[in-house]
Each structure stands twice: as structure tokens, then as C-alpha cells.
Amino acid sequence: MVENRRELERIFYNGLFENLRWLKCLDIGKNSIGTKEPIYPDEIFCHLKSLQTLKIDGISGASFGKGFRYLTKLRLLRIYNMGLVGYSSDYFENVSQITSLDLSCTLTPNNEEGCYLRRIEAGAIAKLQKLQYLDISHNLKLGFCGLRNVTYDLTKTQIKVLRARKITCPYGYRPVCNVSKVKILDISGNLRYFKGYERLHDKPQYTFDAFVSYAEDDRLFVFNEIIEGLENGKGKYLCIHHRNFIPGCDISDNITNAIHESEKIVCLITQKFLESEWCNYELNIARVEGMWSRSGKNMIIIVLMENISKNDLPIQIIELIAHQTYIDYTAYINTDIFIDMLNTAIDH
Template identity: 30%
Template sequence: MEDVSPLLSSLLLSLLVTEWIKVAAGTCIIPDKDQIDLSDHNLTGVPSNLPQNTQYLDISFNSISTLTSEGLAGLSALCIFKMTNCGLTSILPTAFQGNPRLEELDLSFNALSTIPEIQGLPKLRLLDLSENLYESFTLGQTFQNLQSLSSISLGGPRTSHLGKSDLKPLISSPLRELTLRAGAELTYFDTDFLGYLSELKALTLQINFCQMPKLFRDILFDLQTTGVDTLIIEKFLPEFCDVSANLTDDLRNVGKLRHLTFENSWCSSSDFSQAFVNLIQSPLQTLSFRNCTYVQDTPAGLVILSVPDFSKIEIVDLSFNPIKLPDHKKVNWPPHLRNLSLSGNLLGNALFDHLSPHFLSLNLTQTDITSLNTEALHHMKDLKELSLGSNAIRELPPDLALPALEELHLDRNSINTLKPESFRGLPKLKKFNGGHNPFVCDCNLYCYHAFISYSEKDAEWVQSELVHQLEVANLHLCIHERDFVPGEWVIDNIINSVESSYKTVFVLSQSFVQSEWCNYELFFAQHRAIDIQEDSLLFVLLEPIPPDSLSRKFQRLRYFLRQQTYLQWPDEEPKRRLFWASLTAMLRTADRSVVLRQVAEDIADLCHDVTESAEHT
């Protein structure tokens, strides 16, 4: 096989470091066999016969009012536990003492009248107690022992009071993310917690600021002395709020905030326009308005004309808003704005006239696009990610040229054919999503990832090893004994199978060389590869075949074997895992550079084994 070790080793090192960080951060990595989902099973209690090695358990949407220490006592390996929407009213303090490895606990959307004591969970990182029926945010002293807690969600429809010391038990926790949800009758909200939660980085607030504009100003002011750089505000204003003071004026002074999001809020078009003007004059890097409801009190509605050059904003998310773009004037996006999302705004094909050549990421999902303006896209030389899902696009044009594009999403459109020439202008493409399109299988769209050519004497290996491994990886294979059409000539079946397959995989052995049918399949596949000018042939060497032992009719095969452009079936078990990862990746793409990257990604989980094997040899 070709020597790709310099590139692979670099990629593998990068992926290995990423994987190590993921494990070190405490993320639960759980095999399917240790995951149990019993949600919506009419349960009235935690089943007593659960396997002791259960690591993931979901019993949501059942009728369980009390959680005792007996319920989870035998699950010492439990890492993630979800129990939402169960009508839970009480939790005994000892309920989790048998689960010392628990890292994620979700008890949201229940009927808890007080925040329960949580004991015996030294590794707990994520805790969600939101959308329950308690009236204050007061935490018990047992929360002092949650020394690994990095994220907590609190509050609900009846929560009306946040006292000065309510969150004090978290003072020594490494808390980085905090979500607070208050009811409509909020009476008191002390912001002192921003001072003693020293490691806090992200704050999410679901609070009605309509009648409490001073509270909003206080929060913005207090945030300036903290390390919080991310603020998400949900339901900022209720419908038809008569704002007594212009809250948006305070948005110019957001202190150290770098990422600000408004979600599921009501706003007039004039308030939004003023908020946008104020925010783009702030030091924000990311600004998001998601799924907001607007009342049009200005003739033009919500219209974006420009973002000033002095703004520092790099990311703008305006998803699912009734945004309009000007008809006779192009939107002026500053060069430092690199990521834009306009998803969920029905802007149509005209939006291509308002794109910036400086964008790195562009989300145009569900924007009523029917065709791609390739002339406008040609100017986007730096674009790396393009999302065009849920539109009415009928084809991927052959003259599409985006030299830096690495990720393309075209799912849920009206595309029925994908042609190879449409991808030639995308040399760096790594990921393509074309799912949920009305594809028609013809000569331009392959029905199979690969047609497998092999000798009958190698059928056992092909069925038990090759077919099993590749189809588990969701590859669609064509096998003559299973997929040839009964009643048709064998030659016609071979021709149709090769032409309707993206690749042809030849399982080479001495038996293959001696098979007349295999010879014909190789002959036809070679000529097809020459005709379409694409490398559509893959060779798997099942046993050693010296190139000089082949006759002249195998001249092309002799060339491939001499050049070592094949995969050899290894004897050692660890190397077989690498073999499957390589073959799977090669069947997923034709571009060689993409093949190598995909190989690295597919074998990321093998890095540890490969490294250990190398050290022992």
C-alpha cells in the first residue's frame, strides 16, 4: 500500500490528543450494551432487575413519585441518569449513595417542592433540577460536596426568589455554566452570586425583565467584574410588553461579554433595530437572535443594511426571525464577520446578492432557496462550511467552485441526481450530507458503494469477514450470489453491477486468478475506470501473489501489484482493525487527500492500540 505515514501520523497525533482531552474531561463513553432506555414504559418505580454494569439509564415519562436509596443501589457503574417528566415529588438524601461514578443527572420537569439534598456524588459534573415546583433557589449544605460540578440548571414556573446566599454552597465547586429560570412572579433576585462563583464562564437566564428593567442593568453591570463571557437570555420580554425604559440602551456596555444570545423572546421591530445598533458597537464577538417574535411597528419591518467596520463581532446568528434584506442596496458585512446564520428566514435566491467573500461559515438552512448562484459563490474563496438543508434546491451545479470548502450540507432538498463533475470544484471537501433527497438510481447516481468481485473458493471469507464488516459500517454492497437479478444473463448482471457501483473491490487470491468469471469482471471494470477517468478500482490481497507470476492478460493487475496500490489482509489481529478502517474510508470517497483524512478519523479509536503495538515491536 502507498506510504502515507507522515500525513497519517500527524493526523493521528492530533486526534489522539483530542480523544485524550475528551476522556480527561470526564465525558462518559458508554458502549451500547450498557445503555438502557425505559422512558415511557408505564413504570411506577425503578426496576429491581437492572444489569449491574448499566452505565446509562433513562426512565423519563413514567409515573414515579419517590426515589429511594433502594432504586439505584445496585448500579455502581452508573454514569448518566435521566428521570424527567415523572411527577417526582421527593428524593431521599441517600438515593444516589450507591452511584459514586455518576457524572450526569437530569431530574428536570418534575414536581419537587424543594431543591433536594444531593449526597455521595463526587464525580457529578452536570445537574439539571430545572422546571420543578420549588419557590426559591436555596441549596442545601450537601451541595458543598459536589467538588466536580461544572454545570447546574435551577428554577421553574414558581421560583420567585433568589437570596444573597442561596447559591453559596457552590462556592468551592468548579462551576462554569449556570442556568437560572424564574417564574412570572419574580419578587427578588440578588446578583451577589456573580461575585462568589469565581470560575463561572456561561450564564443562562430565563427571566421576565419587562417589569424589572433595573435588574437587567444590575446584571450587566455586575458581569463586568466577573469572568463570564457568555450570556444567554431566554424570554427576555413577554408578548406585548410595555417597556417603561429602553433596555437596549444598556447593551452598549456589556463589559467582558463576548457571546450574547437572545432566544424565544418578543420584541418590536423598532426595539430590535435599536438593540442591533447598540450591540454591534459593543466588544461582542458572537451575537445571536433565535426564534424571536416581532411586532412590526416600523414600515420596513426588520431590515439589515450594514454592520459597521468598527464592530468586533465575528459571528452573527439571526436564525428563525422575519429578517428582510434590502431590494436595491447590498448589505455591507465587515471583513471580520466570518460566521453568519440566516436559517429559518424565507429570503429566497436573492440572498446570494448579499453575501460576503470573507465568510468562513454560512448557514442558509430553510431559507426558501431553489437554486444556487454559482457566480456569487465563486467569490467566497475562504468558505469552509456551507449549510443549505431544508430548501427546494433541485441540483448541485457542475460549475460550483469553492476551493476551501470542507463541509457541505444539502439534506432535505429536491435533488434526484448527484454528478461527479459537481464535486470537482470542491477539492477539500471532507464531509457531505445529502440525506432525505428524492434520489433516483441511474448511471449518474450509484446504487452501491461497491461491487465485490471474488472467487467462489473465497466466499466464506467474503461473507463472514468482508461483507459483515463493511455493511456494519453502513456501506451498501453488491454481491453476485445475493444481488444479481435472477433470469438475466450473467454477463449483463456483471456489467450492470459494475456500472451501478461507486467502486469495484477485487478480492485477489490464486483462486481469483484462475477464475474465468473473475477475469471478465476485472476486464470490464478496468475499461470502465478508463472510460470515466476515475480511480474506481480497489484491490484486497487475500494471499501473496507475486506480480511476475501473472500472465500478460493481467498486465494492469501486475502494474497495481508492483506499485503496491492495494490493501493486504494482515495475519495479526490488531492490524486487521486498521485494515477495516482504511478500506471503509476508501469506499466513502474518491479524492485521495480526503481518503487519508477519513482514514485518520475512522481509526481514531485505534490510536491507543496502534501506539502500544508500535512500542512493543
């Protein structure tokens, strides 16, 4: 039920979800062209007690009613702004159990100036004490000045990731935003300061020394050799998807955040890696990050874990081997020497 552009009164009839008690994911976003209802009908959604992910429209004059308290397993909430100007202090009171909240605006050729959102009242985000992930990107009318309430509310949550891309402030460089609890901060496209963080364009700050991309079959090698050798032996801090990805966030978002917050990307190339859709996605995102966000900086380290003919390697890996750092794991007699070489590659 996505982008049907129908009025909510015609969609939310009694008993609509009554037989979907085991439903885990519901996407009814971008359906609304207006509604006269003051709240989302409690009697409709209260049956969805197994729901974990909800994507829904944000409408002026509408909020989440008490019936949403029955959705105790709800963790991810995506709100599409369909005319909502602001979030009141009690807007999220009945969905306080969520860990991931996406309020970002989707920019289109017909909507280049950002969404309608202009304010988020103090206390609104503070209601979400279990919140770990928040995305408020592209709400251009909100601006940095409007983020004061959001970021100070975040100190009362369990926030780990904050994405606030392309948000500007007309009043100059003022450190009005407190993000002291944030582990991963994405403010790409901005030219302003956050309190406690240096300006990204002047001195890049990375959460991780390296993100390790690997196939599931190499999981034990990563934990037994890579983590043991580089973290415990060399003092590096690695991003490992089995350990560091945030539950409740989309896999693609986790990957993008991990790569953006890692100084280097280590790819363990095996046949299983080449066959993995997610491994190839990680490699492609890393290449885009290197080209556009880091001005072509050498950030990808290719590790050839198996004897794979160059004829069987994709062209992007061949190009990386030709122009960037790569290590042939099969050429080393023992793992200690390999770890030393990998550690050196990460440092340079």
C-alpha cells in the same frame, strides 16, 4: 433538577452546593412557580467556583447578586423566562465574565405568542464585555423596536453570533439595529432590516464559502490539503469546526449556525464519517437547510474519500449522489486536480 415546578424558597437552602466546588455544569431551570426572594441567594451559589455553565430561571423581581462574582469560570448562561418582563441596566453586572448568553423563548402550543419579555434596558448587554454569543429568539413581545438597546450595546462586546429568530416590528421597515460587529447573524423568520445588512430574502449573504464536515481521523487531511488548497490557493473562506466553532456554545448550535452561514456544505465521506454521530447530524442539518431555507437549492457536495460499496452507504447519501454534486476522490491521481474540481463545485 429540571422542570420540577417547585418554589425557589424550598430548593435553595443553605449549604445546598457547598460540597460541589468542582461542578462545571448546573441546570436548575424551569423549577420556579414564583418566589418572594429579591435575588438569587448569594450564599448558595458562591461556592460553585468551578462552574462553567448555568441554566436557571428568570423571575420577576429577581437578579444576580454579588455572590455570583465568585463564579469566575462561568461562561455560558441560559435564562428561562418564568415571568420576567424586562432586564434592567445592572441585571448582568455580577456575571460580566460570561461569553455566551441565551435569553430565547421556547414556543409551545400553550405559548404561541412568545414569552413575557418586553424590554431590555440600555447598558444591560454592554456589561458583558466578553460576550461572543447571544440568542434572543422568539421573544415576540420584544420586537425589533426593543432590540435597539441590545444591538447598540453589542458594539461594546466581543460579539460574534447573534440569533434573533421570529422577531417582528409593528412600525414598518426601520433600520434601528446596529450589528456591524456580528460575524454570524441568524434572523430567520423575520421580514425586517438590520443596519449594515441587506434583506436576507432578497440577496443571501454568507459568511463562509463552504462548511467542511469531516471525521476526526481526517483532520490532518483537511488542514494540510483542503485548507491549503482552497483557502491559500483559491481564496476561499471555509468554516472548519476545529477552528471556527465558538467556545461556550452548544455543539448543535455551532453546527446549525455554521451551516446556515455557509453557501455550500462539503462532506468528506469515509467509514469513520458514517460511524460519527456528529457527522451524520451535520449532514442531516444541511439537508434540512437545503430543503426548507433554500428551497431545494443544490448546496451539499459529497466527496467519496474511500472505496465504499453503495450497499454500505445510507440511503440519504445515495440520494444525494444521485441528484446533487459529488466527487470521487479516489479517481484523482493527485490532490491538485481534486482541489480544482472541489473549487469548481463550490463556485457553482
